[in-house]
Amino acid sequence: MTKLSAQMSNSGGRWHLYVPLMNAATVWPEYDWARRSTVPTLAEREQALSALGYESAPDGEWTWVEDSDTPGDPTSPVRLIAAATIRPSTTGGAA
Template sequence: MTLPAQMSNSGGTWHLYVPLMNTPHAWPEYIWPRTATVPTIAERERALNGLGYESVPGDEWSWIEDSDIPGDPASPVRLIASVRVRPMLWGGSR
């Protein structure tokens, strides 16, 4: 089973989360305390591992731009990165 993990920045803080649709539980989420620097791939993987997930081997992070106000070219840009993840086996699989 694979799921998408996403990382976004709005207001300066980077958030990593695994959207779990159709569940009453809160989505697993990690928030970096710093505001400016984009988390490295190694930092993202450690955060995913802490949430119980790992990147699917061979998958790479992809980036898109979104805006707070669709269709408004003056709207602040929201960067969103995504990668496919899978639940880690107990004790880790790497």
């Protein structure tokens, strides 16, 4: 079964989940949460993935990295980026 990566980030306030589809001539599947302050829970991430037609892979643990708007500037705002291994839903869906 195909394994892909889902990524989630917060840039400008809202959390945004997307599935980068490399070598595809389609728009990447994406999901936005309306709230701004809290990180989406694991259950909310699974619901978003399901709405897009995906699910976490058995080894699909979320990992986090930091980035910044201005590399090398310690005063630049920090951006959190998460990623997890996913696969097309085994129960059907939008993918």
